[in-house]
Amino acid sequence: MSVSMASMRTAFIFLLVQRVIHYAVCRDVTLPSGPLFRVAGFPLSLPCAVSGFEGPRTQDFEWFLYRDDAGGRQMGVISTRDKGFPYAPFQARVRNGEVRVERDSGDKVRLVMQRLRAEDQGKYECYTPSTDTTYQGNYSAMVAVKVIPDTLQVSYSRSLTGQPTPEGSELTLTCSGAIQSEQLTHLSITFGKRGGAEAPGGGAGGEVSIVREIISIDKLLGVNPGRFYRKRYDDGEISLEKRNGEGGQGVYVMKMKTVQIDDTGSYFCEASQWILDPDRSWQKIAQRTLDIGNLTVQQLAESLSVASSPRGEVTLQVGSPLILTCEVLGLPSDVNSGLLVQWMKRGSVGSDRVGTGGVEVEVARMSTDGIVSWGDDLSRSSGGSMEKVAQWKYSLKLFSARPSDSGVYRCVVSVYAGRRNPAPSMPATLTQRSEGVTVNLKTKDVLITAVAQLPLGPLLKRGSTITLICTATITTTGPAQAQVQWLRWPIPEPVTKQASEAPPSEPPTAENRTVVAALMHNGVANIYVNSSEISIDRLSAVSYRLRVHSATMEDQGMYACHAEAWAQDPHGGWYNTEVKAQSNAVTVYLYARAFDLLLIPLVIGVSSALFVGIVIISTVTCCFMKRLARQREQK
Structure with a gap:
């Protein structure tokens, strides 16, 4: 009895599972929900999918249309398995590909009608022929399509x-x-x-x-x-x-x-x-x-050019005004562009001619909003001007040219096309440079000499005042002044330990020299070291004195004076002629003081006496203690 009940239970479970499996694999065909409104003359794309089927993974699809104006009569549109399936109204459209089925996968396709017509309005049915062992589920789906006129x-x-x-x-x-x-x-x-x-690798005809x-x-x-x-x-x-x-x-x-x-x-x-x-x-x-x-x-580069004037080479007397003009040509007038205009200079003064070497530096600039700023030589802000004199035309004026103004000048223009006030980080559309203008300044014939000496006197000791004299002589016409600078660097080895005037030595290197003090051409004294009390003054028209008070060992070394000639232009302004002279080197050595020499034996004597006393006291004490111990033993 129990065996029979178990068999019946097993059979019931099998039938139940079979029904569940059949239900799970029930075929289902889906289309979008309708109605769908589409425009005449434009494409219609209807996706259709089938699921829960048996048989091959690639299923066939057949499309039918039930026209609204045909009383709901069925018309074959297209089939994936039968080329003769389309009815007469669709045969030509299927042959030329205007009506077709595009397959997305084995169980998903879409009906495409390239140019929808008014008579295509109706209900569309997507049907999938059965490949199942049993006929279960739905094998088709329908959706209504409304064709509206083109009013776009x-x-x-x-x-x-x-x-x-x-x-x-x-x-x-x-x-x-x-x-x-x-x-x-x-x-x-x-x-x-x-x-x-x-096109990459296209070559000819590869566009x-x-x-x-x-x-x-x-x-x-x-x-x-x-x-x-x-x-x-x-x-x-x-x-x-x-x-x-x-x-x-x-x-x-x-x-x-x-x-x-x-x-x-x-x-x-x-x-x-x-x-x-x-x-x-x-x-x-x-x-x-x-x-x-x-x-x-x-392109702006095809039309834009920058010209500076006067062209070529200009020679001026020192103190004369220098006027340079920059003009921007070929800039479209109907384009509201911002301009950054810069005057750059490269070159140095060598005799009466300009050298072309050196780093190019900015003299002045005018920003896109008209603000003028000057380069490293800030003194030019009061001795010159930069102006916009006309549309696309700018001038640079130096009221009294100096020898240091010699060089090759160029106007550099950065154009921000269509941007009157560009952001600081915005790159320029185009930057162009003018041809160079060579500016030569005729200077006076100037000769300058410099001699340094250590006046005769007692030996210099630590704490003494070091006095050095520099004689700077300028030979020229017109007013002139010397600007004197004192330099110091370590004493080379070996050296004789006496203060004397040394023969001219190799000039100090930038690494080991120290600028001690300077007396400017206008009488201003500048002290550059803080280790000692230092003063510098002018004794006569050609004599300059450096004093180091309460000298320390750091103040000894090799000393020299460096002199530059400054001249006065016709407007009363002073300028550096760039004529320089380096004096001979003077050795300054500091001896030990007498007190220091006496202190050494004194210290040594006191130390020796103290040591001898300690030894005697220790010996006497040791002997006394031993004798005392023997006496106690005898008692």
């Missing part, structure tokens, strides 16, 4: 002629669009550009068309820049706005503040009509593209 309109107000447009110009494109539909549909507008580029979306207003009125234009949009260089036009049309205005070289290309405006399907997905149901024209951007 798009136009532009001005086309591009293809004439060269200067780099940095502003570009404005206007596109209008409208939809007259009974259904609730949305409109999106996209501005784009087609350009040509070399491909590159289509780039510039900016768009989507179906929900959101503004979206294209991938390659994101930064320019963030910087405010590209914008798109919608305005209300006549007759309910929307007017869409795209602006590029400054066109660039890679903006060359063919521009278009694309209008798209969108609808929200019952499954809450947005579908593009119509699209129209309108070519606006070609834009050719002319």
Whole structure:
């Protein structure tokens, strides 16, 4: 009895499992929820999927249409297994590929009608022939498709002629669009550009068309820049706005503040009509593209040039005014560009001619907002000016030229095309330099000599005052002054330990020399070391004195004076003639003081006496203690 019950239970479970399996593999065909509204003349794409089937993984599909105007009569549209399946109205359209089935996978396909017609309105059925062992589930699904008329309109107000447009110009494109539909549909507008580029490895005939979306207003009125234009949009260089036009049309205005070289290309405006399907997905149901024209951007480098005057070479007397002019040529007048103008100088004075070596330095600049600043020589801010004298014309004036003003001058202009006030981090569109203007300054014949000496006197000791005399003699015409600087560097080894005038030695290197003090041409004294009390003064027209008070061992060394000749220009201003002289080197050695010499034996004597006393006391104490110990033992 128990065996029979177990067998019945097993059979029941088997039948139950079999029914569950049959239910689980029940065939199911699905289509999108309807009704679907699509526009005549534009594509229709209907996805169809089958699941829960038996048999091969690749299933066949057959499409039927029940036209609204045919009383619900069935018409064969297309089949994946039977080429003779289409009815007469669809045979030609299937043959030329206008109506076709595109397979996404073995169990998913889509019916594509390239150009939907008004008579294509109706209910579409997707049927899958059975490959199952038993007939279970649904083998088809239906969806209603409503064909609405094409009312999408798009136009532009001005086309591009293809004439060269200067780099940095502003570009404005206007596109209008409208939809007259009974259904609730949305409109999106996209501005784009087609350009040509070399295909990688294409060689001759390898050009491909590159289509780039510039900016768009989507179906929900959101503004979206294209991938390659994101930064320019963030910087405010590209914008798109919608305005209300006549007759309910929307007017869409795209602006590029400054066109660039890679903006060359063919521009278009694309209008798209969108609808929200019952499954809450947005579908593009119509699209129209309108070519606006070609834009050719002319490079600024092709027309821009910078000229400076006077040209060639200029020779001036020291103290004369120096006037240089910079002119920017070929800059489009209709492009609102900012200019950074700089005057640069390279060269040094050698005799009466200008050397071309050295580092190029900035003399003065005028920023895009008209602010003038001077380079390293800040004294020029009161002795010169930089002005904008006319449109695209700038002048540099040095009221009283100095010998140090000799050199090769160039005007450097950085153009920010279409940007009157660029951000500090924004690179210039183009930078160009003028030809060089060589400026020579005729100076007086100047000769200067310098002699350093240590006056005779007692031996110098630590704590003494070191006195050094520099005799600087200038031979020239007109007023002149010497500017004296004292240098110190270590005493070379070996050296004789006496203060004397040493023969001229090799000049000190920049690494080991120390500038001690200087007396400027205008009488101002500058002290550069803090280790000792130092003073410098002028004893006569040619004699300059350096004193180091309470000298320490750090103050000994090799001393020399360095003299520069300064002359006066006709306007009363002083300038450095660049004529220099280095004196002989003087050795300063500090001897030990007498007190220091006596202190050494005194210290040694005291130490010796103390040591002898300790030894005697220790010996006597030791003997006394031993004798005392013996006496105690005898008792």
